[in-house]
Amino acid sequence: MTAILLDGVSAHYGAVKSLDDVSFAVEQGGRVGLVGESGSGKSTLCRLLVGLRLPSGGELSVFDRPVADHLRTDARQFRRNVQLIMQDAVASLSPRMRIRSLLQEVITIHSLPADETWRWIETLTARLGLPNSVFERYPHEISGGQARRLAIVRALALKPRIVVADEPTAGLDVSVQGGLLNLLIEIQRELSLTYLMISHDLRVIRRVTGRMLVMYLGQIVEDGETEALFRKPAHPYSAALLSTNAAHAPGKAGQPIILHGEIPSAINPPPGCRFHTRCPVAQTRCKTDPPSLRRLPDNRSVRCHFPYSLSFA
Amino acid sequence: MEKPLVQIRNLELSAATGRGEARILRSIDLDIERGSILGIVGESGSGKSSLANAIIGLPAGNTSKLSGEIVLDGVNLLSLDESGMRALRGSRVAMVFQDPMTALNPLFSVERHLVDVIKRRFPAVSRADATGRALAALEAVGIADPGLRLASYPGDLSGGMRQRVLIAMALLAEPDLLIADEPTTALDATIEAQIVSLLSDLKARLSGSILFISHHLGLVARLCERICVMYGGTVVELGDTAAIAAAPAHPYTRALMACMIDDQVSDAPLMFIPGEVPDPVAPVQGCIFAPRCAHVVEQCLRVAPQLRDLGASRKVACHRAGEIA
Ligand SMILES: Nc1ncnc2c1ncn2[C@@H]1O[C@H](COP(=O)(O)OP(=O)(O)OP(=O)(O)O)[C@@H](O)[C@H]1O
Ligand SMILES: Nc1ncnc2c1ncn2[C@@H]1O[C@H](COP(=O)(O)OP(=O)(O)OP(=O)(O)O)[C@@H](O)[C@H]1O
Ligand SMILES: [Mg+2]
Ligand SMILES: [Mg+2]
Numbered sequence: 001m002t003a004i005l006l007d008g009v010s011a012h013y014g015a016v017k018s019l020d021d022v023s024f025a026v027e028q029g030g031r032v033g034l035v036g037e038s039g040s041g042k043s044t045l046c047r048l049l050v051g052l053r054l055p056s057g058g059e060l061s062v063f064d065r066p067v068a069d070h071l072r073t074d075a076r077q078f079r080r081n082v083q084l085i086m087q088d089a090v091a092s093l094s095p096r097m098r099i100r101s102l103l104q105e106v107i108t109i110h111s112l113p114a115d116e117t118w119r120w121i122e123t124l125t126a127r128l129g130l131p132n133s134v135f136e137r138y139p140h141e142i143s144g145g146q147a148r149r150l151a152i153v154r155a156l157a158l159k160p161r162i163v164v165a166d167e168p169t170a171g172l173d174v175s176v177q178g179g180l181l182n183l184l185i186e187i188q189r190e191l192s193l194t195y196l197m198i199s200h201d202l203r204v205i206r207r208v209t210g211r212m213l214v215m216y217l218g219q220i221v222e223d224g225e226t227e228a229l230f231r232k233p234a235h236p237y238s239a240a241l242l243s244t245n246a247a248h249a250p251g252k253a254g255q256p257i258i259l260h261g262e263i264p265s266a267i268n269p270p271p272g273c274r275f276h277t278r279c280p281v282a283q284t285r286c287k288t289d290p291p292s293l294r295r296l297p298d299n300r301s302v303r304c305h306f307p308y309s310l311s312f313a
Numbered sequence: 314m315e316k317p318l319v320q321i322r323n324l325e326l327s328a329a330t331g332r333g334e335a336r337i338l339r340s341i342d343l344d345i346e347r348g349s350i351l352g353i354v355g356e357s358g359s360g361k362s363s364l365a366n367a368i369i370g371l372p373a374g375n376t377s378k379l380s381g382e383i384v385l386d387g388v389n390l391l392s393l394d395e396s397g398m399r400a401l402r403g404s405r406v407a408m409v410f411q412d413p414m415t416a417l418n419p420l421f422s423v424e425r426h427l428v429d430v431i432k433r434r435f436p437a438v439s440r441a442d443a444t445g446r447a448l449a450a451l452e453a454v455g456i457a458d459p460g461l462r463l464a465s466y467p468g469d470l471s472g473g474m475r476q477r478v479l480i481a482m483a484l485l486a487e488p489d490l491l492i493a494d495e496p497t498t499a500l501d502a503t504i505e506a507q508i509v510s511l512l513s514d515l516k517a518r519l520s521g522s523i524l525f526i527s528h529h530l531g532l533v534a535r536l537c538e539r540i541c542v543m544y545g546g547t548v549v550e551l552g553d554t555a556a557i558a559a560a561p562a563h564p565y566t567r568a569l570m571a572c573m574i575d576d577q578v579s580d581a582p583l584m585f586i587p588g589e590v591p592d593p594v595a596p597v598q599g600c601i602f603a604p605r606c607a608h609v610v611e612q613c614l615r616v617a618p619q620l621r622d623l624g625a626s627r628k629v630a631c632h633r634a635g636e637i638a
Contacts, residue, residue, distance in 0.1 A: 013469065037501055038473025039457070087472045087499065091414040098331075131589045136332050140373060144411045144495065145357025145528075167472070170498040171411065173528035174572040176357050178583035200501045207583065244502035259503060263457040 002064055003028040003162055003194040004049065009058035011044050015267045018044040020218040022058070023293065026211075028161075031188060031195045033205035033226060035241065036215030039266065042198045043087055045215075046164045049196065050084040051075075062162065080110050083155040087166040087198075089148040093139040099150060100135040106157055117157060124153045127183050129176055145172045149180065156187060162194045169204055181208055202242065206230055214238045217264060217274045220293060224300035234300055234307040236279050243312040257312055273305070281309045317344035318490060318522045319368070324381035326360075326367055326546075328593075334377055335593035337363045339546045339601075341381070342620060345490065350516060350523040352533035352554065354569070355543030358590040361526045362411055364543070365492045368524070369408045370398035385490065403433050407488035409496045411526075413475035417467040423451070423478055424463035430485045450481035453511060455504050472499040480508060484515060491515065492524045497532065509536055530573060534558055542566045545591040545601035548620055552627035562629045564606045564637070600632070608637050 004026040011019040018041045026032050034042050047053045048060055051067050060067050062082060070078035086092040093102060107117050125134065128149040134142065142150070152168060168184070169177045185208060188195055199205050205212055205226065212229055214222040214237065222235040233239040243257040261278040264270050270277050276286040285305055293303045300307075326338035338360050345351050353361050366372055368383055370390060383390040385405070390398065402408075410416035417426060427447035431438055438446070444463070451459035454477040467475055476499045483491055493512070497505045509532065516523055527533050533540055534554050542550040542563060550563040561567040565586075572584045588605040591597065599614040600606070606613065612632050620630040 016469075035501075038477075038499065038504055039471045043471060088412070088414045090412040126589075129585070129589050131592045133332065133592045133594065137330065141328070141330055141335070141375070143358045143362060149357075167499065171357075171495050171528060173354070173356050173569065174530065175569050175584075175586040177528075178572050178585035179587075180585075182582045182585070200499065200505075202502070241502065244506070256502075256506070263455060265458045265461075267458055267461060 001028045002026070003030070003062065004196070005059070005061040005064070007059040009048065009055045009060050011041070011048060011053065012056045013044075017218050017266060017269065019048070019055075020269075021293075022218075022220055024213060024220060024223055026194055026196065028194050029188075029192045030211060031185075031197070031209045033209035033212035034196060034198045034215065035200070035202065035205055035212060037217070037241075037263075040215040041218045042215060043166055046084055046166050046196070046198065049162075049164050050082050051078060052084070076110065080158045081160050082162045083158060083160040083164065085151050085155045085163065085165040085168050087170070089151045089171075090139065090144060092151055093147055095139050097138070098135070099137055099139070099142070102139075102150075103135070103154060103157060106154055110158060112158070120159075121153060121157050124156055124183070125150075127179070128153065129179055145176060148172060149176070152180070152184075159191060160193070161191075162196070163188075165195065165197045167198055167200065169199060169201060177204070184208070202230075202244075214241065217266060217269055219274060219303060220301075221275065221303045222301065223293070224298075224302075228298070228300070232308070232311070234296065234302040235275075235304045236281055236310040237275050239310040239312055240280075257310070273303075275304075279310075281306065315347055318347045318386065319343075319345040320382070320384045321345075321368075322382040322384070324364075324367065324383060325378060326363055326372065326376065327378040328373055328375045329377040330375065330594060333594045336597075337546050337593050338367065341546075341548055343541060343548060343551070345522050345524060346539075347522055348516060348520045349539065350512070350525055350537045352537030352540040353524065353526045353543060354528065354530060354533055354540060356565075356569070356586070356590055357528075359543040360546040361543055362494055363546075365408060365494050365524065365526060368490075369402060369406055369492060370395075371402075403430060403486050403488075405488055406490045406492070407483040407486040408492040409476075409479045409483045409494060411494040411498075413472070413479050413499075414467065416479055417475060419467050421466070422463065423447075423465050423467070423470075426478065426482060427451075427463075427485060430482045434486050446485060447481075450485050451478075453484070454478075454481045455507050456481075473501070473504065476500060477504070477508070480511070484511065487515075487521075489521050490524065491521060492526070494526045495528065496525075497527070497529070505532070512536065530570065542569070545597070546593060547601055547630065548628075549602065549631070550627075550629045551620070552623075552629075556627060562623055562627065562634045563602075563631050564608050564633075565602050568605075568607070600630075608633055 007023050009022045209226045212226045216237045222238045240257040259278045272288045273286040276282040291303050291305050295301050321343040324341040328335045428443045431443040540554050544565045550566045568586045603609045603613040618630045618632045620628045623629045
């Protein structure tokens with residue numbers, strides 16, 4: 001079954017075109033990573049997927065039905081099946097309730113079996129390395145990383161079918177992060193969940209996802225198998241992005257590809273290829289002729305006239 | 314040697330909770346040298362943000378005890394009253410908070426946030442000049458369309474943009490001490506590199522000091538001369554970054570470093586430190602890391618280790634440091 005399907009989706013906030021002509025599909029049980037520059041539209045995409053916003057154009061379906069349809073006929077079930085772990089974890093916990101009540105509220109809203117769900121919540125909490133005493137605290141009595149883990153517990157408590165995780169490991173130290181990612185993978189296998197995970201930490205994306213999407217200025221510029229993409233990116237922006245990862249790897253002398261040129265405006269995106277103003281290998285055609293996302297023979301889609309023309313050592 | 318910019322001595326911080334008193338910081342001793350960048354790393358919940366908030370004079374509302382000394386250039390900040398502290402904040406000391414949305418006022422535009430900082434720090438600056446500086450600061454942190462973004466409100470910005478607005482505010486304040494609490498968590502590698510070089514510039518240009526809190530060990534290693542490792546509200550190790558990276562002395566530091574994800578793709582589960590962080594309300598006997606330590610001996614359960622010298626420029630709080638190296 002197709003869990004997520006986008007076809008030519010756009011989302012505008014006033015003059016800002018946060019998403020423009022975004023298309024991709026995710027099969028059920030897939031673990032997909034989403035990476036891209038700050039402001040490229042990743043969180044906007046998340047909000048569309050969970051129905052917090054409707055697209056300005058294009059088609060967006062979840063489990064083969066338009067999201068608008070789900071919201072009209074059975075919003076509650078949809079909200080339970082499709083969970084968003086928000087980027088702003090602390091702000092997503094309401095300040096006047098103890099953590100216990102916050103979590104119990106989730107059980108009540110969705111009329112879940114109370115005892116069974118609470119046991120599941122306790123299991124999750126323990127596996128994320130949080131002490132049981134955390135239930136008695138208020139949100140201001142917990143640290144940033146604890147809040148982030150609780151947001152994850154809250155999302156998984158519902159045993160959803162799709163989890164959209166916006167920077168789930170941001171601000172977590174590596175010792176906690178490892179346990180968290182193991183848990184996410186185990187639960188994904190157990191429940192055959194579909195994951196869409198955003199992270200600026202490319203090592204996390206590489207470890208956890210099987211496929212990845214690269215965004216630039218509101219568009220998907222590359223879509224392919226994670227490992228293959230890391231080894232040999234086709235789009236010059238992907239190459240530049242992944243080169244920073246290669247350069248950080250211990251014992252490797254790889255040089256990051258530094259992008260020059262002005263960061264383009266989301267209000268007036270450059271004509272032609274949106275990346276041409278910073279692309280080290282742009283040609284004349286790129287300045288006027290916008291490339292479309294096209295499929296290459298190697299199971300890769302890329303939005304570039306000259307794929308594989310930029311590589312890193 | 315010149316006296317450190319900040320000397321923290323025997324800092325204790327507790328907070329009242331429904332479950333009893335939470336001991337959040339336990340007898341912290343720490344120096345921040347002039348013109349240096351000190352990195353703070355440590356497990357989530359170890360007290361990093363609480364330490365930062367104490368220095369900037371914004372401890373949580375339920376704080377029940379705040380004692381010891383935080384001396385900045387001869388002045389004990391803990392003895393200042395609220396107006397004295399407010400005068401320091403945003404001028405001599407500035408902070409980039411961990412949670413951008415709670416640190417920005419949703420009702421104020423980006424311009425208002427930035428201009429307010431400039432006006433407080435440099436009252437003589439004209440309005441037009443302040444707007445010009447605000448614009449330049451947004452550009453410096455890599456925000457596109459800075460002119461248009463001045464008119465935006467925090468809710469209209471992406472997570473990474475909010476974080477960069479906070480950084481721009483801190484840079485505009487030109488503080489002697491900049492505290493940056495996880496300042497790059499929402500930023501991609503390219504922008505992160507840009508911010509890191511801005512911070513290094515700030516240090517060089519203003520000879521200010523930076524307290525850089527981050528869970529990103531690679532970043533800390535690149536930016537900071539010295540690092541302080543925290544666990545359970547205490548400092549467990551302190552020393553030169555290169556020396557600690559080469560040979561971590563405290564068992565917690567070692568366990569932490571062992572968890573770094575390397576570039577190897579494998580199907581083995583990721584490493585993590587099993588067990589839980591100590592609950593700040595629970596009483597502690599002996600070493601606070603003992604329940605999770607691989608090298609624990611009987612003494613560790615009885616006596617809390619003091620932070621002691623290990624060579625000339627390293628300190629470690631472990632009974633068995635040296636022995637287990
Ligand atoms: N509520 C809103 N009102 C107006 N503009 C918005 C709103 N939310 C997002 N935007 C704009 O949409 C664009 C994409 O933002 P989005 O939050 O999706 O980026 P992102 O890829 O998640 O970035 P980051 O990595 O920094 O979190 C940005 O230009 C942002 O300013
Ligand atoms: N106001 C408070 N009242 C009671 N407990 C608190 C309060 N603030 C923090 N704590 C607790 O004190 C400990 C330290 O919290 P702090 O936010 O300083 O950690 P941190 O090191 O910044 O963690 P993170 O890396 O997750 O941001 C945590 O166990 C937290 O739950
Ligand atoms: Mg975002
Ligand atoms: Mg913190």
